Amino acid sequence: METLNNHVDIDQLHSRLLNLGLMLNVLVPGMLLALGAFIKSKGIGLNIGSNLRFIFWGLIIVAMGDIPIIYLLKRSSLFSRKVFHENHPQVQAEQLLFRWGILTFSLSLAPSIYGLVYYLIGGTFERFVLFVAITLLCFMLFKPKENDIRSFVEERTEPM
Numbered sequence: 001m002e003t004l005n006n007h008v009d010i011d012q013l014h015s016r017l018l019n020l021g022l023m024l025n026v027l028v029p030g031m032l033l034a035l036g037a038f039i040k041s042k043g044i045g046l047n048i049g050s051n052l053r054f055i056f057w058g059l060i061i062v063a064m065g066d067i068p069i070i071y072l073l074k075r076s077s078l079f080s081r082k083v084f085h086e087n088h089p090q091v092q093a094e095q096l097l098f099r100w101g102i103l104t105f106s107l108s109l110a111p112s113i114y115g116l117v118y119y120l121i122g123g124t125f126e127r128f129v130l131f132v133a134i135t136l137l138c139f140m141l142f143k144p145k146e147n148d149i150r151s152f153v154e155e156r157t158e159p160m
Contacts, residue, residue, distance in 0.1 A: 040119070062114060067138060112135040115128040
């Protein structure tokens with residue numbers, strides 16, 4: 001396995017990842033809720049009637065399906081030895097963790113976007129909030145833990 005000799009400030013990296021997660025999984029869904037409410041208050045949106053139940057359950061299934069997908073991507077990409085092939089020795093542990101954070105938090109944001117779409121085609125605000133809650137659940141499940149970051153960095157760096 002390719003090892004890297006660089007010093008990584010684990011506390012700073014943990015803070016950066018948490019800030020990224022809070023921005024993408026708390027601030028953005030809050031903005032989407034406000035945007036959806038504003039758009040609906042202006043009378044913009046559809047009302048397609050009885051087909052909404054089918055659309056709602058389909059989107060809920062897709063949103064809940066994001067949770068195992070995020071988990072599998074985390075396990076396969078973050079802890080894979082394939083990442084450190086000889087072709088990519090310049091990839092640092094910090095860069096890899098930040099890329100993982102962007103991917104994870106973006107996928108966690110997807111249920112809020114599904115909720116906005118559902119709300120704009122005529123769904124209820126309460127169900128939109130349910131989709132935002134799924135995003136918050138994903139953030140809570142997959143937020144970076146300092147111990148995980150520390151062990152990941154220590155496995156992949158040479159002692160100085």
